[in-house]
Amino acid sequence: MELTRRDALAALASGGVVAGVGAAGLRQSLADAPDDGVDLPPERERGLLLAVARVVYPSELDGVREFVETYVAGRADARDGYRAAMRDALATVDDRARAWRDEEFLALAPDDRETHLRELGVDTADPDPEGTDAERIRYYVVNELLYALYTSPAGGELVGIGNPQGHPGGTDSYQRGPR
Amino acid sequence: MSGRGESAGADGIDRTPSERVDVCAVGAGPAGALVAHRLADAGYDLVVLEAGERFDPADRLERMERSIRPGHDHLDVWDMGGERDAYSNGGEMFYPLNSARVKGVGGSTNHWQGMVMRLHELDFELESRTGVGADWPVGYGDLRPYYAEAERELGVAGADDNPFAPPREEPFPMPAFRPSHSDSLFADACEGVGVAMHSVPNARNSEPYDGRGECVGYGTCKPVCPSGAKYSADVHVRKAESEGARVIDRAPVQRLVHGDAGNRVDAAVYATPDGREHRQEARQFVLAAGGVETPRLLLLSESERYPDGLANSSGLVGRYFMDHLFAGMGGTLDEPTRQNHVGFITSESHQFYDDADAEVGSFKLEFLNYAGPSPVGTALSADEWGDDLLDDLRGSYGNHVGMGALAGQLPREENRVTLDPTTTDDHGNPVPRIHWSLDERTRNTLERANEIQREILTELGVDVEWTVGPDDTGPAFHHMGTTRMGTDPDESVVNPRLRTHDLANLWIPSSSVFVTGGALNPTLTIAALALKAADHVEAKL
Ligand SMILES: Cc1cc2nc3c(=O)[nH]c(=O)nc-3n(C[C@H](O)[C@H](O)[C@H](O)COP(=O)(O)OP(=O)(O)OC[C@H]3O[C@@H](n4cnc5c(N)ncnc54)[C@H](O)[C@@H]3O)c2cc1C
Numbered sequence: 001m002e003l004t005r006r007d008a009l010a011a012l013a014s015g016g017v018v019a020g021v022g023a024a025g026l027r028q029s030l031a032d033a034p035d036d037g038v039d040l041p042p043e044r045e046r047g048l049l050l051a052v053a054r055v056v057y058p059s060e061l062d063g064v065r066e067f068v069e070t071y072v073a074g075r076a077d078a079r080d081g082y083r084a085a086m087r088d089a090l091a092t093v094d095d096r097a098r099a100w101r102d103e104e105f106l107a108l109a110p111d112d113r114e115t116h117l118r119e120l121g122v123d124t125a126d127p128d129p130e131g132t133d134a135e136r137i138r139y140y141v142v143n144e145l146l147y148a149l150y151t152s153p154a155g156g157e158l159v160g161i162g163n164p165q166g167h168p169g170g171t172d173s174y175q176r177g178p179r
Numbered sequence: 180m181s182g183r184g185e186s187a188g189a190d191g192i193d194r195t196p197s198e199r200v201d202v203c204a205v206g207a208g209p210a211g212a213l214v215a216h217r218l219a220d221a222g223y224d225l226v227v228l229e230a231g232e233r234f235d236p237a238d239r240l241e242r243m244e245r246s247i248r249p250g251h252d253h254l255d256v257w258d259m260g261g262e263r264d265a266y267s268n269g270g271e272m273f274y275p276l277n278s279a280r281v282k283g284v285g286g287s288t289n290h291w292q293g294m295v296m297r298l299h300e301l302d303f304e305l306e307s308r309t310g311v312g313a314d315w316p317v318g319y320g321d322l323r324p325y326y327a328e329a330e331r332e333l334g335v336a337g338a339d340d341n342p343f344a345p346p347r348e349e350p351f352p353m354p355a356f357r358p359s360h361s362d363s364l365f366a367d368a369c370e371g372v373g374v375a376m377h378s379v380p381n382a383r384n385s386e387p388y389d390g391r392g393e394c395v396g397y398g399t400c401k402p403v404c405p406s407g408a409k410y411s412a413d414v415h416v417r418k419a420e421s422e423g424a425r426v427i428d429r430a431p432v433q434r435l436v437h438g439d440a441g442n443r444v445d446a447a448v449y450a451t452p453d454g455r456e457h458r459q460e461a462r463q464f465v466l467a468a469g470g471v472e473t474p475r476l477l478l479l480s481e482s483e484r485y486p487d488g489l490a491n492s493s494g495l496v497g498r499y500f501m502d503h504l505f506a507g508m509g510g511t512l513d514e515p516t517r518q519n520h521v522g523f524i525t526s527e528s529h530q531f532y533d534d535a536d537a538e539v540g541s542f543k544l545e546f547l548n549y550a551g552p553s554p555v556g557t558a559l560s561a562d563e564w565g566d567d568l569l570d571d572l573r574g575s576y577g578n579h580v581g582m583g584a585l586a587g588q589l590p591r592e593e594n595r596v597t598l599d600p601t602t603t604d605d606h607g608n609p610v611p612r613i614h615w616s617l618d619e620r621t622r623n624t625l626e627r628a629n630e631i632q633r634e635i636l637t638e639l640g641v642d643v644e645w646t647v648g649p650d651d652t653g654p655a656f657h658h659m660g661t662t663r664m665g666t667d668p669d670e671s672v673v674n675p676r677l678r679t680h681d682l683a684n685l686w687i688p689s690s691s692v693f694v695t696g697g698a699l700n701p702t703l704t705i706a707a708l709a710l711k712a713a714d715h716v717e718a719k720l
């Protein structure tokens with residue numbers, strides 16, 4: 001299954017972000033380091049997000065990089081304080097990797113990245129924007145990515161729902177029988 | 180009293196009172212909004228005082244996300260809860276009041292589902308026809324023209340295919356939403372057991388209407404429609420304002436104050452966020468604060484003259500509290516059922532509604548389009564991710580079906596809203612206390628609904644996995660009965676013109692005046708009553 005730019009823009013639009021700037025414009029904005037006190041260069045921010053996405057997204061998905069960069073950049077930009085909170089959660093993932101494994105998260109093999117997230121407790125944590133490290137990582141990173149995917153047309157199609165909740169996919173699909 | 184414009188709040192909004200106006204309305208839900216729009220349109224000077232805030236439509240997508248994503252309390256979607264909204268329970272059954280209302284411009288219709296039906300003739304004549312309950316002092320015929328107007332105002336999509344509905348002449352303003360794939364699965368089973376299905380009137384645009392777009396299928400209607408295709412009463416608040424009405428948000432009315440003679444309200448005393456109190460004077464007052472806050476405000480407005488509260492010479496303010504009760508059943512089929520694409524239902528059956536007698540009441544059956552889990556919701560609270568999560572989602576989504584039902588409750592004096600002197604709200608006022616219980620007839624009705632649901636689901640070949648019946652039922656969030664209508668001032672609070680018996684300029688267009696509740700969602704009837712009240716108020720101006 002191919003995730004397309006259309007999915008990212010559709011997901012963005014249903015999150016209230018006017019996608020008029022276009023994907024390129026949004027990626028551009030992710031290239032700027034915001035002045036939020038979080039020590040995380042934009043390139044690293046993108047790398048970490050993508051690395052987590054590769055853990056939490058199904059392996060049969062293609063086009064993850066563009067989807068994540070377009071979607072997350074647009075969203076994080078659109079909401080006050082949201083990107084800072086997300087960046088802070090990403091920085092925590094990295095800090096813990098350095099402390100516990102003596103490696104940067106991005107230097108870990110894919111399986112070890114997953115193990116690291118589980119050891120942080122992110123898989124079983126209850127998402128909470130104001131919670132513990134694991135709860136905030138779950139909320140701002142993992143659930144951010146899962147929300148983007150499973151409210152998008154491609155994510156819906158993966159599961160077998162033509163118009164997933166949160167996506168304004170019109171009023172035809174509920175009337176149609178299975179294909 | 181301060182003059183208008185003298186002080187503005189921290190948000191720069193002037194919340195000081197206007198010079199004595201023609202009409203002051205309390206509450207900006209559908210009842211208050213429709214009256215305000217009508218009277219402003221007719222050229223009257225009007226102030227609406229609303230306890231909650233003015234929600235920004237641009238925030239709806241964020242509210243939708245809050246409703247889908249775990250990590251937020253469901254009350255956070257519309258900022259309910261806390262000291263402002265404190266309440267308590269005193270009856271046999273717990274009543275979750277804050278899940279059942281929204282405070283803010285648009286009122287509870289911000290959160291509502293938007294199913295809108297006319298009550299049946301039977302509901303107005305329940306005692307005469309069945310020997311239980313009571314009769315209304317007005318009949319279906321009296322409300323009929325107002326129902327048609329209400330359907331135009333709200334924008335109702337419907338079809339004339341319901342053989343059990345009360346008579347109507349004019350078509351619905353918009354065509355009905357077409358049946359779902361899931362409905363088509365139910366259709367054969369229903370035919371097999373002799374149950375007739377028909378469309379559902381929805382206050383939701385099936386095509387562009389009244390400047391709002393058609394439904395685009397976000398699937399989150401309850402608790403929030405980001406597109407505005409679902410009607411909510413902020414629509415009429417905006418219309419009223421464009422006709423010159425003044426709507427003051429974050430202005431909870433603390434009490435109504437009567438004049439020396441005791442037969443007229445002089446002013447509504449309201450609080451503002453800066454901690455001050457103001458008096459809004461008016462010739463006529465319209466109390467539209469919903470079925471719980473309306474009786475509460477009357478009780479809070481006690482005076483030397485009226486120690487038991489305003490408009491309460493009958494002692495019935497707060498009594499006869501009613502809601503509709505839910506019965507449901509569902510399970511899985513061995514084929515795709517295509518649920519959770521939209522957040523509303525497209526088929527019901529009112530076949531058994533008029534069979535009501537002394538033992539079993541009216542009920543309606545609903546065929547759900549949102550049975551079982553929504554994949555995104557499951558994904559966000561799962562302990563798995565990656566391929567394992569996708570496998571889970573594919574396994575859990577796809578073949579659920581479900582049915583709902585609403586049953587009516589008899590009006591009983593002991594079900595009531597009182598003041599709880601042991602707990603106070605953010606302004607030091609006693610909070611509402613809900614005393615709520617179920618009568619035997621309602622239990623019978625829920626059982627009967629379950630029986631028919633089981634028959635249909637069995638015919639359909641469903642593996643029944645859940646049932647909600649008399650022992651675990653819950654309320655549908657329709658607050659009715661607490662200032663009932665009648666001709667006898669000893670037996671009722673308002674007269675058939677919706678004016679309180681005791682005060683000559685106090686009007687209540689609300690489900691609180693319902694004498695019986697039927698088993699149909701109340702808001703179309705509230706809207707019809709609001710339009711009727713507007714006529715009566717106008718006649719006095
Ligand atoms: C989850 C849910 C689903 C629903 N679904 C349906 C449905 O499908 N169909 C249907 O017909 N009905 C439905 N309802 C019920 C419907 O929302 C109400 O019947 C309707 O909103 C009542 O209108 P109202 O104007 O009387 O009161 P509300 O809409 O409750 O508005 C009252 C307003 O008064 C304000 N207020 C209260 N006290 C004061 C005070 N002291 N001073 C100033 N302002 C005050 C409140 O803040 C509020 O904004 C649903 C309700 C809920 C909660």
Ligand code: SF4
Pocket residue numbers: 383393394395396397398399400401403404405406407408409521522523
């Ligand atoms: S499905 Fe519901 S939430 Fe979505 S646009 Fe239609 S009415 Fe609004």
